[in-house]
Amino acid sequence: MxxxxxxxxxxxxxxxxxxxxxxxxxxxxxxxxxxxxxxxxxxxxxxxxxxxxxxxxxxxxxxxxxxxxxxxxxxxxxxxxxxxxxGNSVVISSKLKEVFEGLGASTLLESARALRLVIQHRRAVSEGKVTLAIPFNYSPHHFVLRHWLAAGGIDPDRQVQWVVLPPSRMADHLRDGVIDGFCSGSPWPQMAELNGNGVVLFSDPAFWTLxxxxxxxxxxxxxxxxxxxxxxxxxxxxxxxxxxxDPSHADELALILSREAYVRAPLEAIQAALAPGGAGLIxxxxxxxxxxxxxxxxxxxxxxxxxxxxxxxxxxxxxxxxxxxxxxxxxxxxxxxxxxxxxxxDEGGADAPWMLPAAPDPVLMPPNTLFDGGVFRVRRA
Structure with missing residues (x-):
């Protein structure tokens, strides 16, 4: 071998x-x-x-x-x-979530616009910038947050402070007020929510269904x-x-992931992330x-x-x-x-299941949409 x-x-x-x-x-x-x-x-x-x-x-x-x-x-x-x-989720402080709810922000776009108001208020009273944590600079997490912020009229370079942290440490920094939110892979966002250290604002499928x-x-x-x-x-x-x-393997999958040698996280957090309405891992x-x-x-x-x-x-x-x-x-x-x-x-623009041409049989694909309705189109001759 x-x-x-x-x-x-x-x-x-x-x-x-x-x-x-x-x-x-x-x-x-x-x-x-x-x-x-x-x-x-x-x-x-x-x-x-x-x-x-x-x-x-x-x-x-x-x-x-x-x-x-x-x-x-x-x-x-x-x-x-x-x-x-x-598989990823964005977590924010409970205080920030209360502000969003008070402003009636119920969608991703509305939450980004609400955050813009928070940023403007902080600047007016000379408070620090909103600080967001990511696990790596060149990461999908960083691009998701930037795309979301920009959709709400926020300049991600000038109006937000970025820090890089290991996902397993992010919840502690959120609890201690060092950061206002973070984006990371599961099960760490779900663990933060279960421990009362923050609230999941949205997960990957809400940003991009696939x-x-x-x-x-x-x-x-x-x-x-x-x-x-x-x-x-x-x-x-x-x-x-x-x-x-295989749906019959769901419990075993979570148990395997929770092992000391693998994810090494509480089973409850892993199951919460894998469950319907969790992080949407496919x-x-x-x-x-x-x-x-x-x-x-x-x-x-x-x-x-x-x-x-x-x-x-x-x-x-x-x-x-x-x-x-x-x-x-x-x-x-x-x-x-x-x-x-x-x-x-094409990436985006498919709000219902669709057929992908393939052999020997076409493939029934899940919906493929971005939250802002954007479509990244393939150039065809």
Whole structure:
């Protein structure tokens, strides 16, 4: 068996990575996997860079940041699959939630406008800026919060203070008044709410019903040296997704995630995040694991929008060098999954289930909408 070192962050959306170990899917694919529970995304990025990890559960933006020459420029990273969709929540202080309710803010757009009024009031009475925590600068969490703030007329660079914290520490900082809110992966937002340290304002599905969040990252050199293992690893995770989609496995899934070696969080918080109305995590290998080039381009567009890179790159080439639908198809075909005909799709604009052209059968996809009605369209010849 080939030995493979895989890093992960203790979050519910690492489910496929830990399930594949707990249920023996790695060994069934001829892989001897050792998992490494990491404290933060910088650790994972750096260990991938220096060859201390072969693969990892990472932010969907992390391999793209490498492709844009942001952060350490050592080694190429590819992403042969997504590890599901959704899974994050935004938590705010109870005091801030009371202000929103007093202003009648009941939608995401209304809450962003209400926050603008809070910011204006604080400035008028010489109070500090609203402070929001994220787990990594180049993260979907950061882009979600910026998009939401901007929709309410807030300048995320001038009117908000940003701090980077490990998700497991965010609730304590919220309780102590150091921050006003945070965005992180579950189950940490649900744990904060259960402990009375804050209130969940919204979760990923309210922002984007089928939001990309984490991917499987492979060190490029390792994937080139072990092409069959790269496909086998992807297939093991797809098999874990097939298992996770069985409703009868819901209780076992939560129990596995709560183990000391994995997420190491109270079962109640994990279950709250996985339950309907929670963080909306989707693990379906058919509808939520394809590495869409359109997802990569949307994220690259956010890097440009927020001044993190300049619009001088060949974004299509970067997206296709990093996201690898070809490897997903190789891994998925033997499992009987349908293979999408295209590598891109419109993001947003589908407020009802829709059919994705694929072989051998079309795929019934969930709704795909953004809260502000925006649509990121694929350019077709």
């Amino acid at each position: 080939l030995s493979v070192r895989i890093g992960f962050s203790p979050l519910n959306d690492a489910a496929l990575v830990v399930l594949a170990e707990a249920l023996g899917f790695y060994s069934a694919e001829g892989l001897d996997v050792s998992l490494s529970r990491e404290a933060n995304w910088s650790n994972i990025r750096d260990k991938l860079s220096y060859g201390l990890l072969d693969a990892a559960h990472v932010l969907a933006t992390l391999p793209l940041a490498r492709g844009l020459w942001l952060g350490p420029a050592i080694g190429h990273i590819i992403a042969p699959m997504a590890l599901g969709a959704n 939001k990309p969040e984490k991917v499987l990252a492979l060190r490029g050199v390792w994937a080139e040296e072990h092409p069959e293992a790269a496909v086998a690893l992807t297939r093991a995770l797809l098999r874990a997704g097939q298992w996770a989609m 693990l379906d290998p058919q509808t939520a694991t394809f590495p869409w080039i359109s997802h990569a381009k949307w994220f690259i567009g956010q890097f440009v929008r927020w001044g993190l890179t300049e619009g001088i790159h060949d974004f299509d080439a970067i997206a296709r060098r990093v996201y690898r639908p070809d490897l997903w198809r190789q891994a998925a075909a033997p499992l009987g999954l349908s293979l999408p005909f295209e590598d891109e799709k």
